[in-house]
Amino acid sequence: MRDLSQEVLTAKDYLSDVHPIWCPGCGHFFVLRALTKALAWLKIPNEQIGLISGIGCSSRIPAYIDAYGFHGLHGRALPLAAGLKAARPDMHVIVAGGDGDGYSIGGNHFLHACRRNMNMTYIVMDNEVYGMTKGQPSPTTEPDWEAKLAPHGTGIRTFNPLGIALASGASFIARGFAGDQDGLTKLIVDAIEHEGFSLVEVKTPCVTFRPEEKEWQKTMRRMNIEPTADSVEAAQMIHGSDGLDTGIFYQAKTPVYQPKSTEEKSISDFEKEFEV
């Protein structure tokens, strides 16, 4: 591993030469910036980063970062990341995706990734809509949101990702806002430094299909939550929140899953194990 401790690194050192092409005004631009600033601050060597994503607007992010990346299947970013972390525990595994990818199609993987508590960071860019497929409601969309593709609203209560993560065993649970660049950068730094599964749910406006989310700029509360290691207290904060609070809701030291052996095996070694 390169020793970068004496080098001056900037966010630019983590950007690839591909320019992001999200819609002008999209909150994902600010998540990308916060992530690259966090990586530069932590001086993580590019070759030690594995950035895994699923499908959706936000899942384009590995292309924009100069590190190992894998743009995987819809909803399957977390199992891919778990495989990478199991095989290469020395790597910093960061998973990125959207609310549809992570909480709907990938919902089951989300539960078990929290339960496993492997040392990785999951950044969910939650814009409460499926943007890439032109504006269908996602699990975090309000039940009464009406649009061309949801003419009467869904009538279904919203998914509470932070509550689910806490109940399932994640050891770091935070919510950030794409419009709070400083706060979000700090959250990502803390999440990457945390030992265990860290969830950073980022409210990021979809200015094209949910232009009303621009209001978040005024309504989101900037880093008003203080971290606790008490799960009951965290549950009260999470369920008592109207979704506009940001900060670390829960951070605790809990057992981190690691495969018992990271020893490399050849195919013939495996075959021997199955010999009768």
Next chain:
Amino acid sequence: MSQLKENHGNFTWVLSALNAMIDESMYHMQTFAHTLKVHHNDKAAKVFFLACEQFRTEQEIVVKHAQNTDLPMIPPWKTPYPEYQHPSSLLIHADYLMTESEAWKIISAMIEIHNGFYDFLLKKNRIDKVVSLVDQLVKYNEQCGTKNEEEEIMAEAKQSERQKDLDLPAIESFKSVFQ
């Protein structure tokens, strides 16, 4: 949680904070210019690219003062002063169809954010080196502001000319057919 750094009397800290602020503006301008271009809004993209050049010159003024000094690393989540508004916060108002004059308005607001920090620094300390640097930056921004205002007026004039060319009653009647 974004914490204030009380280092406004430290010249290298001031240089580093200024450099970081301008760098943020430049990065976001450039990124948004590219995405506007990709989304076929060449006019707004051009404005953002021009602003990027202005910010680059502004940053060069700061870098020139730094010469060979190693600038301190300021944690990226620390805000330079209490009322600081991050330059990126303005870009949520960008959109596919934004006009040139709307683009110029965002640039002006971003310059105002820079000026806010310069004003704060001038009020906060009397260190000659800081005052002289900030004076240069303020003067440069004044020049840019005047130039940009002219560009914005011209863009607005062009826009209203274009609207005159449109047959608005015909458009309205066309819309009513579909309503």
